């Protein structure tokens with residue numbers, strides 16, 4: 001990881017941590033989910049390319065560095081919620097449920 005990339009990563013991680021701390025203060029945890037939209041071109045649920053990263057850090061501060069294949073621009077995605085499962089089969093089932101309920105699949109589900 002380049003020094004400037006590390007700086008960006010840490011900055012985003014700090015913001016994610018602050019957001020989590022704010023959530024923790026609220027007795028009724030209300031997670032406001034944002035739709036998966038490219039911040040450059042506005043494409044809803046764009047197909048993205050993600051490079052494998054050697055970065056390491058707490059799971060709750062995981063950040064996805066993605067390239068939008070619609071416009072070619074790079075952006076950072078911060079997952080607010082983590083569902084952790086043991087197997088790829090469990091992950092596929094969960095993902096399938098999410099896609100069905102999210103409405104981000106273009107009405108295919």
Ligand SMILES: [Zn+2]
Nearest residue numbers: 038041068071
């Ligand atoms: Zn885009």
